[in-house]
Amino acid sequence: MHTPAELVTLAFRNPAVIHQFSLGDWDRLVRQARQADLLARLHNLLCKNGFDAAIPAVARWHFEAATVHAEIQKAGLRRELKRLREQLAGLDFPLVALKGTAYVAADLLAASGRHIDDIDLLVPLERLAEVESALASAGWHAAHLPEYDQRYYRRWRYFATLLQHLRHATMVNLHHAIVPDTARFRPDAARLRRRATEVPSFPGVAVLSTEDRILYAATLMFHDGELPHGLRDLSDLDLLLRQAASEANFWSRLLIRAEEMELGRPLFYALRYAQDFFDTPVPDEVQAGLTSVAPSRATLRLMDGIYTRMLAPQHHSCEDDLAPLARQAVYLRAHWLRRPPRLLVPHLLHKVFISPRQRDPRPA
Amino acid sequence: MKLLQLPPSELRRQLASQGIWLRTGPFSLRIRSHIDSIAEGLSELYGQFEVRNPHETFADFHVDVDSHISLRHWLSPRVNFSFDSVEPFKPLPLEQAYPMLERGLSWCVSAHAHQYLMIHAAVVEKDGRVAMLAAPAGSGKSTLVAGLVLSGWRLLSDELALIDRKTGWIHPLPRPIGLGNESIAMISAFSPDAFLYRGSHDKAKNTVAYLRPPKESVQRQHEPAQPGWIIFPKWVVDGEPELLPRSKQQAFRFLTQYAFNYTRLGAEAFRVCRELIQQVDYFDFEYSRLEQAVAAFNRLAASVTTSEAGN
Numbered sequence A: 001m002h003t004p005a006e007l008v009t010l011a012f013r014n015p016a017v018i019h020q021f022s023l024g025d026w027d028r029l030v031r032q033a034r035q036a037d038l039l040a041r042l043h044n045l046l047c048k049n050g051f052d053a054a055i056p057a058v059a060r061w062h063f064e065a066a067t068v069h070a071e072i073q074k075a076g077l078r079r080e081l082k083r084l085r086e087q088l089a090g091l092d093f094p095l096v097a098l099k100g101t102a103y104v105a106a107d108l109l110a111a112s113g114r115h116i117d118d119i120d121l122l123v124p125l126e127r128l129a130e131v132e133s134a135l136a137s138a139g140w141h142a143a144h145l146p147e148y149d150q151r152y153y154r155r156w157r158y159f160a161t162l163l164q165h166l167r168h169a170t171m172v173n174l175h176h177a178i179v180p181d182t183a184r185f186r187p188d189a190a191r192l193r194r195r196a197t198e199v200p201s202f203p204g205v206a207v208l209s210t211e212d213r214i215l216y217a218a219t220l221m222f223h224d225g226e227l228p229h230g231l232r233d234l235s236d237l238d239l240l241l242r243q244a245a246s247e248a249n250f251w252s253r254l255l256i257r258a259e260e261m262e263l264g265r266p267l268f269y270a271l272r273y274a275q276d277f278f279d280t281p282v283p284d285e286v287q288a289g290l291t292s293v294a295p296s297r298a299t300l301r302l303m304d305g306i307y308t309r310m311l312a313p314q315h316h317s318c319e320d321d322l323a324p325l326a327r328q329a330v331y332l333r334a335h336w337l338r339r340p341p342r343l344l345v346p347h348l349l350h351k352v353f354i355s356p357r358q359r360d361p362r363p364a
Numbered sequence B: 001m002k003l004l005q006l007p008p009s010e011l012r013r014q015l016a017s018q019g020i021w022l023r024t025g026p027f028s029l030r031i032r033s034h035i036d037s038i039a040e041g042l043s044e045l046y047g048q049f050e051v052r053n054p055h056e057t058f059a060d061f062h063v064d065v066d067s068h069i070s071l072r073h074w075l076s077p078r079v080n081f082s083f084d085s086v087e088p089f090k091p092l093p094l095e096q097a098y099p100m101l102e103r104g105l106s107w108c109v110s111a112h113a114h115q116y117l118m119i120h121a122a123v124v125e126k127d128g129r130v131a132m133l134a135a136p137a138g139s140g141k142s143t144l145v146a147g148l149v150l151s152g153w154r155l156l157s158d159e160l161a162l163i164d165r166k167t168g169w170i171h172p173l174p175r176p177i178g179l180g181n182e183s184i185a186m187i188s189a190f191s192p193d194a195f196l197y198r199g200s201h202d203k204a205k206n207t208v209a210y211l212r213p214p215k216e217s218v219q220r221q222h223e224p225a226q227p228g229w230i231i232f233p234k235w236v237v238d239g240e241p242e243l244l245p246r247s248k249q250q251a252f253r254f255l256t257q258y259a260f261n262y263t264r265l266g267a268e269a270f271r272v273c274r275e276l277i278q279q280v281d282y283f284d285f286e287y288s289r290l291e292q293a294v295a296a297f298n299r300l301a302a303s304v305t306t307s308e309a310g311n
Helices: A007-013 A015-020 A023-035 A041-048 A056-087 A099-106 A125-137 A147-156 A189-194 A211-220 A231-246 A251-259 A264-280 A285-288 A297-311 A322-336 A340-352 B008-016 B037-045 B093-112 B141-149 B181-190 B215-219 B248-258 B266-277 B290-310
Strands: A095-098 A118-122 A139-141 A160-165 A173-175 A195-199 A204-208 B020-023 B026-034 B061-068 B076-082 B116-119 B122-127 B131-134 B156-158 B159-164 B177-179 B195-200 B207-211 B224-233 B244-247 B279-286
Touching: A007 A015, A007 A023, A007 A041, A007 A231, A015 A041, A023 A041, A023 A056, A041 A056, A041 B020, A056 A125, A095 A099, A095 B076, A095 B207, A099 A118, A099 A204, A099 A211, A118 A340, A125 A160, A125 B026, A139 B181, A147 B215, A160 B159, A211 A231, A211 A251, A211 A264, A211 B156, A211 B279, A231 A264, A231 A297, A231 B093, A264 A297, A285 B037, A285 B215, A285 B266, A340 B207, B008 B026, B008 B037, B037 B061, B037 B093, B037 B195, B061 B093, B076 B093, B076 B248, B116 B244, B116 B266, B122 B290, B131 B141, B131 B290, B141 B156, B141 B177, B141 B181, B141 B224, B156 B215, B177 B181, B181 B195, B181 B207, B181 B290, B224 B248, B224 B266, B224 B290, B248 B266, B248 B279
Parallel strands: A095 A204, A118 A173, B026 B061, B131 B224, B224 B279
Antiparallel strands: A095 A118, A139 A160, A160 A173, A195 A204, B020 B026, B061 B076, B116 B159, B122 B131, B122 B156, B177 B207, B195 B207, B244 B279
């Protein structure tokens, strides 16, 4: 398989390499890291290794500004989550935090330098109406989407509701499933919720179990059609795995759970690309344990060609001629996994021919 | 090397190929463009600024201003601004290329430079003390800044006050001062020799001209200065210039409303604003004639110098 040559992943795999960087390399590194949303995390890693003095003076502010922003955003998220829990005080079940929200709430390694725009929560489908109405009386209402999108998501892809607040900038994403209920592989959200554990510092807020949190991140990654933060998400996985590896029997628990949830394939890909880009330590027996769920050699070669391009920072310094094709392929593959063809074909036709004309003007 | 030392044909060639590396205040830019008005605007307005060979060096902001090809606009060409392939604005008609570059450069700073508390205000300095001028568009702020700068005040910025979060001092970012229709007439009358670069239009087809930043302001673009006053200027049809003290609360409210990154910096922004507010005086300022306004500002600066000499 390829060895990624991007400077940003090179620096993550071996931070000491920055001592050999020229100013021109730093120029590319900062741009790639910004594009991948990894500036603050890389800064954190360099500081941890005692290499922050090696950052050239001209480049330093880019790292520091990103770190300041990430830290303030995380403090804001903690405040917002506490407030949200108070607004939902009447609920007799815990809110399960997902993705970045969970990493920050549980203070995991994967919260390092993480920018978080939305609060992601998982609630049982049968309690969704109750949660929504409690939130509505506290000032949260459904975010605006173009009409076709709203109709489509309501009918077919309804697994999360995006809410915004009258006064606060944060958005809340209320999930009741892991992937759309039209998807081919559909892990049961209730089984994930059952194993979630409450965070001591956030009464009433829970996070998924160590294995489930990794399987969930892997599933999302290999079901996403655009991967706007692909490398950042892979770096989250890398940090989740490194932290979990110190728990007793972690790897065998992970393999058992992956089989139980039928999520071996996304786990296979997640481990493969995390090792490839971030040198994530994975024991040999784990790789051997996943051979039964590995794709055929031809499929794997195709997937490598696609994902090594898609996960690289989407910066022109990392792109070759096949990168746009790879992006198309990931988009189509994700749609294929999420929807049967009778839904997929009309949806894509609408997206290509009608949606571009209706696009709302973006704020400048 | 200064930009004016590059022959125009060489400037054009470099802009269209590897780009021009340019330093403005604390930031370095790498600008690429095939558009003639961009090369012309840069050579008319940025002559005093340092340029370097862009190879193997670091630039804070990599920007491209180039024509935007689309089926919809094939009859009226458009121009697009991009920051490392991020496009913060919609494409504009080609004749607005130069204003788009200036607007884009301000966006690059205000969207990223959180090492500063950034306030939307013009900044000028005399005798080591800085006046921050804050007002909505159309209140004659840019005219006043241009008048002051043409009368010996140092230009730090015409729209971005970069406040150092550690020291509270303000860092210069002297770039061309954008002037609308009425300001152009007032400045031409005030200082017939002032160099204005024209030939660009904003959205309403009004002429926009840019006043070249004075040479001394550019030479001193790495010298931060201490805040002295926050002034809210307003142009009125007639009347004597008048400085009316404002309350601390009003000044504080201004800072929080006009800061680009107040919410992003959270409690840190509150702390910086609170310290700033202790150091400065705040006034409303009405004026109708530019000469009188400049004289009033000079008296304000002199009053500090004499009271300090008296102590």
